[in-house]
Amino acid sequence: xxxxxxEGLLLWGPAWRRENVRYLTGAPLRGSFSAVYLPAVGExxxxxxxxxxxxxxxxxxxxxxxxxxxxxxCGEVVSRIRDGGPPDRIGVALWELVPExxxxxxxxxxPRTEVVCATDLLxxxxxxxxxxxxxxxxxxxxxxxxxxxxxxxxxxxxVAEYEVVAAVEETLKRLGAEDNFMxxxxxxxxxxxxxxxxxxxxxxxxxxxxxxxxxxHGYWVQICRTAVVGVPSEPQLRSLxxxxxAMEAGIxxxxxxxxxxxxxxxxxxxxxxxxxxxxxxxxxTRVRGHGQGLHLxxxxxxxxxxxxxLEENTVLIVHPNTYTPLxxxxxxxxxxxxxxxxxxRLLRTEPTLFAV
Amino acid sequence: MxxxxxxxxxxxxxxxEYAQRVRGLQELLRASGCGLGLIYGDVYRSGDLAYLxxxxxYWNEGILAVPAEGEIAFLTKLSPRVHPWIRxxxxxxxxRSGQDLAALVEAVAAEHPGGAxxxxxxxxxxxxxxxxxxxxxxxxxIRDLGGMVRALRRRPSETERRLLRQSARLxxxxxxxxxxxxxxxxxxxxxxxxxxxxxxxxxxxxxxDPRPGGAWTFEARVDWRGYWAHAARTVLTGRxxxxxxxxxxxxxxxxxxxxxxxxxxxxxxxxxxSHTEGLWEGCSVEVVEHVDLETWGEHRPPEARDEPIxxxxxxxxxLRLRGPEGAWWVAADTxxxxxxxxxxxTDHVPPVPVxxxxxxxxxxxxxxxxxxxxxGAHHAGLHRGPGAGL
Numbered sequence: 001x002x003x004x005x006x007e008g009l010l011l012w013g014p015a016w017r018r019e020n021v022r023y024l025t026g027a028p029l030r031g032s033f034s035a036v037y038l039p040a041v042g043e044x045x046x047x048x049x050x051x052x053x054x055x056x057x058x059x060x061x062x063x064x065x066x067x068x069x070x071x072x073x074c075g076e077v078v079s080r081i082r083d084g085g086p087p088d089r090i091g092v093a094l095w096e097l098v099p100e101x102x103x104x105x106x107x108x109x110x111p112r113t114e115v116v117c118a119t120d121l122l123x124x125x126x127x128x129x130x131x132x133x134x135x136x137x138x139x140x141x142x143x144x145x146x147x148x149x150x151x152x153x154x155x156x157x158x159v160a161e162y163e164v165v166a167a168v169e170e171t172l173k174r175l176g177a178e179d180n181f182m183x184x185x186x187x188x189x190x191x192x193x194x195x196x197x198x199x200x201x202x203x204x205x206x207x208x209x210x211x212x213x214x215x216x217h218g219y220w221v222q223i224c225r226t227a228v229v230g231v232p233s234e235p236q237l238r239s240l241x242x243x244x245x246a247m248e249a250g251i252x253x254x255x256x257x258x259x260x261x262x263x264x265x266x267x268x269x270x271x272x273x274x275x276x277x278x279x280x281x282x283x284x285t286r287v288r289g290h291g292q293g294l295h296l297x298x299x300x301x302x303x304x305x306x307x308x309x310l311e312e313n314t315v316l317i318v319h320p321n322t323y324t325p326l327x328x329x330x331x332x333x334x335x336x337x338x339x340x341x342x343x344x345r346l347l348r349t350e351p352t353l354f355a356v
Numbered sequence: 357m358x359x360x361x362x363x364x365x366x367x368x369x370x371x372x373e374y375a376q377r378v379r380g381l382q383e384l385l386r387a388s389g390c391g392l393g394l395i396y397g398d399v400y401r402s403g404d405l406a407y408l409x410x411x412x413x414y415w416n417e418g419i420l421a422v423p424a425e426g427e428i429a430f431l432t433k434l435s436p437r438v439h440p441w442i443r444x445x446x447x448x449x450x451x452r453s454g455q456d457l458a459a460l461v462e463a464v465a466a467e468h469p470g471g472a473x474x475x476x477x478x479x480x481x482x483x484x485x486x487x488x489x490x491x492x493x494x495x496x497x498i499r500d501l502g503g504m505v506r507a508l509r510r511r512p513s514e515t516e517r518r519l520l521r522q523s524a525r526l527x528x529x530x531x532x533x534x535x536x537x538x539x540x541x542x543x544x545x546x547x548x549x550x551x552x553x554x555x556x557x558x559x560x561x562x563x564x565d566p567r568p569g570g571a572w573t574f575e576a577r578v579d580w581r582g583y584w585a586h587a588a589r590t591v592l593t594g595r596x597x598x599x600x601x602x603x604x605x606x607x608x609x610x611x612x613x614x615x616x617x618x619x620x621x622x623x624x625x626x627x628x629x630s631h632t633e634g635l636w637e638g639c640s641v642e643v644v645e646h647v648d649l650e651t652w653g654e655h656r657p658p659e660a661r662d663e664p665i666x667x668x669x670x671x672x673x674x675l676r677l678r679g680p681e682g683a684w685w686v687a688a689d690t691x692x693x694x695x696x697x698x699x700x701x702t703d704h705v706p707p708v709p710v711x712x713x714x715x716x717x718x719x720x721x722x723x724x725x726x727x728x729x730x731x732g733a734h735h736a737g738l739h740r741g742p743g744a745g746l
Contacts, residue, residue, distance in 0.1 A: 014398075014400065015400040015651075016398060016399045016400040030561075030563065031652065031654065032400070032401075032651045032652055032654035032655060033654065049652075049654050050652070050654075051640065051676070051678070052565075052676075052684060055678075055682075055684075071654075071658070072479070072658050095483075095484060096482060096484050096485070097398075097482050098482060098483050098484070099479065099480045099481065099482060099483065100478060100479050100480070100481050100482070100483045100486050101479040101480060102483070103482075103483025103484075103486075104479075104483065117484075160361075162360060162361035162553065162554075162556060163553075163554055165359055165360065165553055166360075166549075166550050166552075166553030166554040167550065169359070169546075169549045169550065169553050170546045170547070170549055170550035170553075171546070173542060173545045173546040173549045173562075174542055174543060174545075174546035175542070176542050179357055180357060180359060181357060181359070181415075182357075182359050192437050192440070193435070193437040193438050193441065195362075195414070195438055195441040196358060196359050196360070196361075196362045196412065196414045197359070197360070197361060197362070198361065198362060198363060198444075198445070199361060199363050199556075282435075283436075284437070286435060323437075
């Protein structure tokens with residue numbers, strides 16, 4: 001905060017982006033809104049929209065001052081920021097998602113306080129995990145592996161995509177997952193992306209791709225794998241070779257000091273070497289991986305041009321997922337934690353094309 | 357998370373009904389002097405988008421642009437690679453992707469130059485996006501349309517009531533399945549999740565709150581084709597003092613008996629208050645219309661929080677109490693409201709809000725609270741198999 005020249009930090013937590021609030025409270029929350037105000041000097045205050053969330057924050061014990069977050073006035077938030085006099089400048093993490101209902105209140109009630117976006121500040125702070133956080137991520141990785149096992153066991157001709165997801169959800173929730181970000185795509189070479197499941201029934205010869213991301217104790221871990229229902233074809237096997245070489249090149253590049261750009265380039269160079277460079281562009285794919293932790297798509301993004309150096313205990317998913325004419329959209333990705341010497345893989349699941 | 361079945365089924369909601377919904381909004385836009393209406397949504401709150409197009413915003417943010425005349429467009433941060441999927445699951449075909457939503461708004465507004473630009477529920481737009489849109493449309497009047505789409509959605513059509521009944525049925529089944537499962541809360545959530553996802557729900561928000569002695573509260577909010585319903589029950593074991601239990605049961609039953617057209621949340625609260633003397637500090641009641649269930653009613657405009665319930669509304673009634681042991685007691689059902697009564701749509705669980713379970717040598721024995729235990733209905737939840745009533 002001192003470096004950023006801010007006197008306080010407001011961490012905004014809408015229901016789909018609670019990572020910063022979780023980071024400071026440790027609490028699993030349910031309400032539509034939550035927030036934490038952390039002054040540069042002094043104790044933090046949490047704001048919750050539901051009484052059950054108050055209990056959840058108080059149970060973790062990290063923050064003792066828990067107040068209601070009520071619209072339209074947001075009176076408690078304003079009052080807390082004003083404690084000891086209105087600050088000249090505060091940062092708001094996830095400012096880009098703060099609703100006008102709160103943004104307008106801050107403008108009106110704190111007219112002399114400059115509000116700046118502090119999303120990057122928190123992203124960078126959360127990028128390097130503590131040993132405890134890495135341990136939580138390891139536990140989540142075991143759940144992730146089990147979910148993928150269920151995925152494989154469920155695949156057969158005639159089963160619908162949403163039924164596969166149902167079986168995976170059951171396994172993940174049984175093992176304590178709080179949530180799961182899962183995408184799926186079944187079909188042949190025509191598949192260009194993954195989405196939520198549809199009613200399509202899986203056919204013999206299909207490739208079934210999934211990105212399965214359980215959240216355990218707040219921490220998300222992802223696995224990306226492709227399976228074939230039946231005997232893999234020659235192009236499908238060539239696709240596996242291409243993606244595995246790219247993923248391994250990306251993982252081999254991960255070490256402290258190496259930039260996100262370099263990890264992305266290591267993967268893309270494999271595609272270029274084999275004549276598939278155009279399939280590394282935004283027309284066919286999004287990113288070559290990204291950080292993971294309390295948010296499922298964290299900083300840094302693995303893209304050429306992102307010159308963010310990795311640090312020890314950065315957790316990343318390395319996934320060269322994209323479309324190629326070989327076998328359509330193909331996914332293969334493993335999470336890693338950056339160590340002093342390189343990186344450590346977090347999953348034991350074989351990086352292969354599974355035939356079921 | 358919205359990771360269940362996403363499907364556009366013309367047998368459930370006809371293309372004509374979706375078109376009629378858009379026309380209804382366009383009429384309101386014209387009447388308010390707007391050439392273009394903009395509806396912001398994100399993965400958590402996108403019911404208006406689903407109502408108009410069946411669109412499932414499964415991640416990130418987007419804006420539905422509805423011109424007073426002409427074709428609607430969806431402005432999205434999602435990649436063009438998912439456009440074919442969106443077109444196959446929603447009734448909008450003009451899709452425009454980009455990371456700067458304000459720039460996309462500027463472009464679409466230029467195509468509809470007449471009149472003001474209306475923002476639906478401006479108060480819930482992200483403040484920086486709103487500021488950016490205002491700058492880009494500096495030469496156009498911008499108007500807050502409030503809950504214009506919400507107002508259309510509050511009176512469900514017969515088609516929508518069918519979907520709401522199914523959603524309520526599934527929410528109740530989730531509670532019954534959780535009750536039938538054995539083991540820890542994670543086992544109950546897993547069993548309910550599987551049933552719901554296999555039945556084709558789009559989203560399920562399940563909560564199992566354990567308490568000492570193996571008792572628990574289970575709460576399910578379920579999204580079936582974009583229509584949300586709610587059910588919850590509390591199961592007690594051991595020596596819970598009778599006073600809060602009796603008061604809780606009475607309060608819930610009186611509250612549900614109060615529901616009918618014209619009643620306000622404050623009246624239901626008053627009824628509950630009269631039955632929870634001494635408990636009120638830790639007790640709350642929520643009456644939430646189906647259009648607001650997606651967000652627990654927390655995005656309701658302040659003026660809407662105590663509006664009288666109208667005939668034909670589908671609402672959730674939930675009673676919460678922080679029990680003497682510190683854990684939460686929750687009872688919730690979904691109702692269809694008529695002039696003189698409210699029909700409980702979550703009737704796959706018995707009406708009693710609290711179930712008692714005694715653990716004996718022969719396994720669990722369920723004995724729901726005496727009041728309201730009709731024809732042993734409570735046994736449906738606790739002794740039938742997980743597939744009961746499916």
